[in-house]
């Protein structure tokens with residue numbers, strides 16, 4: 001078992017050369033921020049190495065098309081959008097933004113029998129949640145399934161709250177981005193900040209994990225006492241502070257911190273742009289008395305620390321070193337690789353997905 005998982009890590013690392021880039025299709029991924037797609041402007045994006053053009057109809061509905069004209073492949077993003085149809089810049093074929101269906105081929109004469117409405121530009125389901133345009137990436141050769149689940153959404157716990165978005169690029173395969181995101185052992189070394197914790201506050205921890213659908217949960221627990229913000233929160237409410245952290249395939253980490261009526265909630269995704277480039281999108285909402293500017297500067301510091309580390313790591317990974325996953329600190333990473341492999345296997349065989357965890361387990365590490 002263990003050795004297989006190490007092989008998986010090698011695979012993830014070698015994915016850059018393999019034809020299969022190690023992406024998980026048939027999931028929603030955030031393609032852009034809603035605010036970036038304005039008016040009749042067209043926005044280029046890339047998900048899982050698929051070039052996309054994003055837009056919004058005059059009615060406000062966001063759409064995502066493959067950024068390639070089905071006629072000769074020129075990017076449709078060079079074309080013109082009239083609020084409903086997108087006209088290719090090369091021969092003027094027009095496509096309905098919301099369905100991808102061809103509505104006009106200017107060169108056709110009245111003699112031509114070509115059925116224009118049978119022609120479609122590549123097209124993906126697109127919806128907006130939490131200020132992101134989410135795009136459902138169906139596999140390149142597959143049809144979009146009839147019933148697709150809704151896109152992820154941040155959990156909030158009161159009517160009024162503050163929220164903020166942050167993003168940063170990682171020069172890494174998504175697998176490294178994800179295992180970095182869930183890695184408990186880098187905290188004391190990468191995230192040493194006066195406001196958070198010092199290296200000397202390292203101590204042994206035991207955290208309970210449980211299997212959930214497509215992922216695992218660090219069960220509700222009182223967060224470590226060595227972090228000043230948690231101590232402050234406890235003082236404010238007088239109620240215990242509990243934290244629940246979930247990881248869910250393909251790429252999502254959610255965290256909920258609650259204490260009495262006060263709460264903090266975040267949703268972090270690592271999205272594969274290309275096999276050598278990922279993007280972290282971080283969305284947080286809270287009703288704790290914390291100004292957005294203050295929170296942003298803390299969160300930016302954290303993200304930058306992770307980003308700088310991943311840039312350094314990418315330098316090492318270029319030369320394909322052998323890697324290790326150790327217990328217990330890297331067990332979440334092992335679960336991630338096993339979840340991913342089991343999902344791919346279940347899709348291949350049509351059988352139910354096997355969860356790599358039998359039940360709740362306690363992991364111990366020092367951080």
Ligand code: FES
Nearest residue numbers: 069071072088091
């Ligand atoms: S390439 Fe788009 S219309 Fe010909």
Ligand SMILES: [Fe+2]
Nearest residue numbers: 180190191306
């Ligand atoms: Fe980190």
